[in-house]
Amino acid sequence: MSTLTHDTTPTAEPSATPRPTTATRRRRTTPNTLLSKGAVNGLLIVAAGYTLLPVTWLLFAATKNHRDLFATSGFAFGDFNLLTNLHRVLTFNDGIYLRWFGNSVLYSVVGSAASTFICVATGYAFDEYDFRGKEKLFGLVLGGVLVPTTVIQLPMYLLATKAGVVNTYWALLLPALVNPFGVYLARVFSEGYVPNEILEAARVDGAGELRTFARIALPMLAPGFMTIFLFSFTASWNNFFGALVMLNDEQLYPVNLGLFMWNSVTQQQPEFYSLVITGSLVAVVPLIVAFVCLQRFWRSGLTAGAVK
Template sequence: MSTLTSRATGPTSPARPDRPDRPDRPARTPADRESAPAARRRTTSRALLSKGVVNAVLIVAALYTLMPVSWLLFAATKNSRDLFGTSGFAFGDFNLFANLRHVLTFNDGIYLRWFGNSMLYSVVGSAASSLLCVATGYAFDKYDFKGKEKLFGIVLGGVLVPATVIQLPMYLLATKAGVVNTYWALLLPAMVNPFGVYLARVFSEGYVPAEVLEAARVDGAGELRTFAGIALPMLAPGFMTIFLFSFTASWNNFFGALVMLNDEKLYPVNLGLFMWNSVTQQQPEYYALVITGSLVAVVPLIIAFVCLQRFWRSGLTAGAVK
């Protein structure tokens, strides 16, 4: 009976600890168990090294970008003697407020006139240009008309043309129109922004659903009311993004003002500072005026980007996620 039972059930043997549970999988050696943590450490060290390199590059780029502005801040605290007699990145006798008062009151406050002109050219011109670009991009996106894509291709071709190349033809056109040496000489060219039209069409494709416009038309809204009351609020991030680009370009528009304007009272702030800087060799006291005036001229750009950066960020990421 015991023989039959043993034959039926088969011989049993105790489990061998050195035998793997799965014969097709080789057993891990002590060397393998030691190499796994080492591999993880190597991966972690590579990740930390790459992050460290990226952060170091970004820090160097930030310092390089902020260096001119920081030099202006240091130099604006010095008088004419300390400006050339001390280190560039050292504070002077903290004459900042005296220098500011001198800039704002020099020559009957001509700097304030230049600053106001720059605000007019940049704010009014950029707002009108942004609104025109948004309306044009919206029309290119939502309406079908003959030759639409060919016309849009011509608009994109305008992006490839540098502004300095067309400055002479624009001057000749402004002469024919009789707007040379007037505010319109800079305001009218600022409204033409081919890149803004391209951005506005991209924003319109991503932000304005066609179903919403169709529902507004069914409710009896006209095309102008549909654009102003429904599409334009949806395109607010795109409008602010185009406005920031236009504002920066208008504020830094030096060559256009140099060609179009002759009257000192119509100068923007960058052209006025250039005129002051051109006489510093004969009159060194103008150095303090140029440096302090340049520091003040940077402030509007900083304020614009700080206050509107949330619209700018949302605008730059438009279309990244569908």
């Protein structure tokens, strides 16, 4: 009778591949990380330089007289005639440039503030209230975002003619009140910044809907309000085609349309070149100031609703 024996000697397990240490992983990933960061930073520098190139050229050109403007390099300072050129711009034709600048401030600040308030109130209503046809109506608003502004300028001009507001301040202020993209952004901000629990608590305490919106929701929507205002302000300040269609009186021109009119006579009167260049440099300043002062609201507003 034979006895079967089994080898109970434990077999040696294959040795596991040793994991790389932290220092090894750091040595392996550091070159790739530095390369990716360098590529990203390089692209950002190129994009920033490309964006600032026209403004830089304006700054150099505004320091030149008419002769140096065509006789020297584009990116070289002249005889530092910036103050002289600025004085000519502000005093030319009885200070018409200051009138244009003030008109642009009126169109952009007043129109954008009113438009932003309407957008915030509308977006808040779309977010907090349920009513029949809500999503269909909101889809109609989003459809307005897809329509280019230049396409509707002729219908808007005909409507303004019927209303008798052509060649008045209202011709640019009234169309600025309608901002479908601002309504969309306002709804997104309302969903991200205004908790329903706080609104319900306010209603339980006896606050009406208008008071709840003004005292509770609107302060919470301050980042969104400033973000929409910044976009609307930029669009209004750069609104050239609408002003060209609606206005005929040079006393009502915004600054960009006034500069266009000056530029249109430079072939016959070359001395207008320095006026156009210096005036363009001054016209850029409000946009820079607006972005610098409001960028903290804009950056915080961009992340609204990103994390639920």
